[in-house]
Amino acid sequence: MERAQLSKTGIDGEALLEQMRAMKGDDADFVGGRTWSMVYWPGDEHHHVTERANNLFLATNGLNPFAFKSLRRMEREVVQMTAGLLTGPETTVGTMTSGGTESILLAVHTYRERARARWPWIRHPEMVVPETIHVAFDKAAHYFGVRLRKIPVGPDKRADVRAMRRAIGRNTIAIAASAPQYAHGVVDPIEELAAIAEKKRIPFHVDACFGGFILPFLERLGHPIPSWDFRVPGVTSISADVHKYGYAPKGASVLVYRDMSYLRHQFFVSTDWPGGVYVSPTMQGTRPGGCIAGAWASMMHMGEEGYLALAAQALEGATRLRAGLAAIPEIRMLGAGHSTIVTWTCDGVDTYAVADQLAEKGWSVDRQQKPPSIHCTVNASNLPVLDTYLADVAEAVALVKANPELAKEGEAAMYGMMAKVPVRRLVSSSVRKVMEQMYAHDGGDGDLDELESDDWMSKMVDKYGPAVIDGLDRIRAMGGRR
Ligand SMILES: Cc1ncc(COP(=O)(O)O)c(C=O)c1O
Incomplete structure (x- = not known):
């Protein structure tokens, strides 16, 4: 691939924007409701308000709250409004962050710092979490030298309370x-x-x-949800993303603590830097003012009624999708339907091959593992195409049932193998290779298919034949996982 170069004279703004609009052509179609994660589309009107709010503060920097009092005020109000939604007591405090991952990184870091101050004898800090916790906790543990003790979940996919209690020990700094x-x-x-x-x-x-x-809005709509927020004594902090169902532009999450005794461990202070005394509330240095303004505008513009209306539509979509999928005999639903996530797997039909068929029909498909399954986060924007999706799923299932060999083709073969290989280190090194190719000086867009071309998985199949996959299955059954 040719190396990109800075243009000599700069390119006319209009021409450039035209080019960029064309570049979006191959991206996932979230406005048309064909994605089931990543984008929470609120519709044109709300989008344009938050876009303009974002632009209004595009150049500003929340690094120094004394310079941009407007940003400090908006951050404070976003935190307070969020704390209200999460039923936080008067003492609730927090900060905005760039997203869910930063909120989680900070929470882990805060609890490690707190442990260092209170329990200095802990040399190998641990956190106890269910294995279904978001992977950002693995990242945080990796960055901050905390051991994650991951506890298998029950058949209902919920955390196993007794097992978690048993795993808490002298080195546990938080759960x-x-x-x-x-x-x-x-x-x-x-x-x-x-x-x-x-x-x-x-x-x-x-x-x-x-x-x-x-x-909070599903609860107001009467949807049964187990207690989870600050009304539960013992919950000390909560992360909530405004850039998901808060419908803010990307780059906005909130991390709130029950009181300052926790938040104080989040702040970073350096007093000796020649650039001056430096204090920073989150992981970022420069904090894009547009993200703070976009989140504030989103919450103010939406209001309770706006959020309730969109939550009602998302819930209607999730309920219809769940019922429609459950009516297909080969499909089994995973999870109890506490929220607007619908996850399904196939019995007797290869799930990843069904996923390939859906991708061919233009759907963005989120493939999961343990077991192979497909994830759908439902939004109001999915409602108009829900019946088409259900019809496409039914057709895909029938096709794969009639042609089981499809499981050995396309991405299905690759995902199938990745899920089955017992030595996870091998999977990790292959995926790293793809990243290295993608970010190489002459790298392109990256393609998981490249895994098939030159790596150990195809080498194993070449060497031992397709039966190696069954062999790997047996090794796994014998306890060869990780
Ligand atoms: C439960 C949960 N936690 C954390 C995250 C991470 O958020 P982000 O992608 O904004 O970093 C996600 C993202 O989907 C999530 O669903």
């Missing part, structure tokens, strides 16, 4: 669980876990990055 978790959309037993955290006097973070801006 965490989700409301809801991303993979199956179930809310963990927060009340029971919080009671344990309180008894053991350890902090408890609830990851409501997904749920923070939808569960």
